[in-house]
Amino acid sequence: MAPNTTASTIVDPFADHRWSESSRAPHIEVRDVTVSFGAYTAIRDIELNIARGEFVSLIGHSGCGKSTLLNLMAGLGRPTAGTIRIEGQIVEGPGADRCMVFQHHGLLPWLSVYDNIYVAVDAARRTHSAEEKAARTQRVLQAVRMWDHRTKKPGMLSGGQRQRVAVARAFAVAPSVLLLDEPFGAVDALTKRALHRELVELSSIVGSTETVVMVTHDIDEAIFLSDRIVVMTDGPAAGIREIVDVPIERPRTLADVMHSAVYIELRDHLLALLGDDEPR
Template sequence: METLYRLDPQLTATHHLLINGVSKAYPTANGTHVVLADIHLEVHRGEFVCLIGHSGCGKTTLLNMVAGFTAPSCGEISLNGMPVRQPGPDRMMVFQNYALLPWLTAYQNIELAVKSVYPHKTRQRRRQIVAEHLELVGLTAAAHKRPSQLSGGMKQRVAIARALAIRPEMLILDEPFGALDAITKEELQDELLKIWRTHKLTVLMITHDIDEALYLADRVVMMTNGPAAHIGDILNIPFPRPRRRSQLLEDPQYYDLRNQVVDFLYTRFGH
């Protein structure tokens, strides 16, 4: 299937993340199942990109390949011009289910990541890094609580602090706020934007929430349905930063962009 997006070989060196002709297929008893077909995407350094599409369109599969957890069946993914072959501290992933070790405290979950990436740093320096990132996400008072003692929003803060503590170049987010209530979700969206601006990270994030994508992203990448899903359209978000939610909701252009995403998901590619 021909995709709408092709990369200019003369421009590829200017991009932070490059996904070039990537497909992913799995063997099954009934033959080969193609999850993703011919994905082309360029992400600039410091850009915030949201992926949106129906369940089963391969969004998480794509993120797992960018993280290095799985390899493409064909095509190549590169970061800073170097092929992605395996996970690395330059890319950290935050999952919807937090992925915290339940027998460790918030502090210890973050410390474990810091120690694994920076084994040669002194214990005092590692403690300082952990404390700084707990403060960054507002969890200093909850440092010695285990995940079972934390709310969903607090667990996600720990997961974000753990990812940031190793100073990645890229933050990969797999629908991180999907399980949270509306108020906590909005608080963490604002906190994520503040962290993104401060640390100048590149962010690639899955969401099923159209309003979340329009509020957070520089570009919204819309995926067609699977099997053999590909990029169907890319929407540039023109709103200046920093953004205020109340101002966006008063802007007629916001509803025009929202209607474009709704039309793509529910008219052009509705189940």
């Protein structure tokens, strides 16, 4: 991926993928997906194609079923109707091609930071040698600046540090699809900026992650990171209200994005779409 890394410019790993291969079969294909829990319908008739190399955000109010949709892609749930395909294969359960960063980090509290990553690497790459797995664990921990904290347990870390480890763990198993479920929802605004930067850096260092789907309710985060933003309607029976393109050149820096006219326009548009006064 993009080779030039200087201190001032952030290399955007998603730069070369965008749209370039989208004319072919979508990497993730959501077709007529409905999820019901008994009489309650969470999401209804969702249609969404995500191209290989795209970064797509799902945005909407709490309870609009965006996490439900993400869980379906992860294989943690099955649609009541419709299908989800990844690389043309119907998703029937979790797979090594996908990985997820959980909303509440999902780290195992009894394992050290190092062991949390190593266990995941070990499970995903059973055939690799112990040295390779250790090297990979070290690489991702260094990338998120958590190597010095490797012996600590998650309970001794700050919220931002925990989320860093959770992101590192997902990258450590080198999935081609990365699913992020409000990964930075629990961290403060300043830490969040740093984590966004690290997410971008990490994908250039560790590579192999092609497509990213992120659930968020942070408009700025969605604009900065995404190629497209899927705005969902409120539940029950949530659907897609609009899919918004983010036509900002990559690589992006936060300053560029914040100062572009497109950003302000997009932000207003998204705010209007998500605003409470907006009719359904």
